[in-house]
Amino acid sequence: MSEPNPLDQALSLQAQPDGSWLGATSPVYANMVGPFGGVSAAQVLQAVWSHPQRLGEPVALTVNYCAVLADGPFTVVAQPLRTNRSTQHWQVQVLQEQQVVLSATVMTAARRDTWRADELAAPAAPPPEQVPITPGPARVKWTSCYEMRFIEGALPTVWDGADGGSTRTLMWLRDKPLRALDFFALTAMADVFFPRIWRRRAVYVPVGTVTMSVYFHTSLARLQGLGCAYVLGQAKAQAFYNGYFDQSAQLWSEAGELLATSHQMVYYKE
């Protein structure tokens, strides 16, 4: 019998009698301090996805990282705040020791076929197989859960404080071990880019995401059609100001469909 995929293991939530869910941080997705925020966001989404009252599929998700999660169990409370004819707005809290550690909102909708267009085309990139795999730093466990093939903007190898001017990263990525794409995988991938300030400055400063939003431009059926294909990920910062910088990110399919766009605000120390 094969092991369940580590992301599916992390996404396993136990329904509690009061309607909340019991989950746990996943050791394989450990970050330098606390868990990888992308998987925490996927766990938030799972609580909505598994809820008996859910309407449709996720359109937008915002997760606020209020405090570092301690290794171990947590409780997720997902509450539908407003259900309309074709849309639903959710409030989600993740608690440890009765304290809020993550606060989130999720918007789901029953979508209809409409006019469609990707305005932001996928950047030119060589095929994934032609781009070498860069292993993540050993001290950051969760990076071993992804195959990352950097076309531009890998983690600096020389930390010399040379301001490179640009923070763009472009890479092919997929889950390791392989796992079929779905909304959970995309959510986690939105947070897979190492902090833009390290890329820009080649200076190691402490960082932590304080809020992240993911907007979905696809359906589960289309994602299932992609299987375990690569995703082309791009991330850039727009501004760094007194302790916080932003990151805009895009995730395209191999065929160039824009699957998700994401934004986050990140604390940095100096």
Add this chain to the structure above:
Amino acid sequence: MSEPNPLDQALSLQAQPDGSWLGATSPVYANMVGPFGGVSAAQVLQAVWSHPQRLGEPVALTVNYCAVLADGPFTVVAQPLRTNRSTQHWQVQVLQEQQVVLSATVMTAARRDTWRADELAAPAAPPPEQVPITPGPARVKWTSCYEMRFIEGALPTVWDGADGGSTRTLMWLRDKPLRALDFFALTAMADVFFPRIWRRRAVYVPVGTVTMSVYFHTSLARLQGLGCAYVLGQAKAQAFYNGYFDQSAQLWSEAGELLATSHQMVYYKE
């Protein structure tokens, strides 16, 4: 005695004995249906800003538009979920008839001076005085509360369904009547761009923002130093898919400082 500025009137919230706030939609900021979402977002921020427990200044704000606000009074409940040494996470709900109409999260922080950089430079633009003012459509009242000088991408004048390929809008804008810049003005301005799908397709389709985030890259002191200056606003869509498109926006000062970045997801009908 001069009239208070309409934005300040809209931002007037009355503290209630239970800690909530009583506010009202503002007729001068009326949209085609319900109020202009930018001012609703500013009202959400006001509830946090006015709260006796607030720590620092706003860093990030996310507002979910759960239902159309009815014209008239509403209640705002702002709750600090987690207060850390220098950061604070808030949950805000706006209610009408005991139903949630807006659900929001706000993150505030006491910022420290750090390394700073604007990575996304302001696009080239002629000085505001050299760009003519375009009055907004008469049926959308709130547009008369802004002076808009479009450099690129004004509202289509011919609705012929010609797909223009691009959704970029670039404009100078400021409050009308003039009002000194602050976090509230910036929050409202983040939502000032007409729907990108109208720009792209030159087809009038029903739309409505479902969620918007604003990230601040400035301080109140710096905003106060700008006074009533123009703001350079840019907006673009990245993807349109089955009923929802996204919008990324930036707001720069006249001197080219990136003051705020914003993202929203917008429903469209066909």
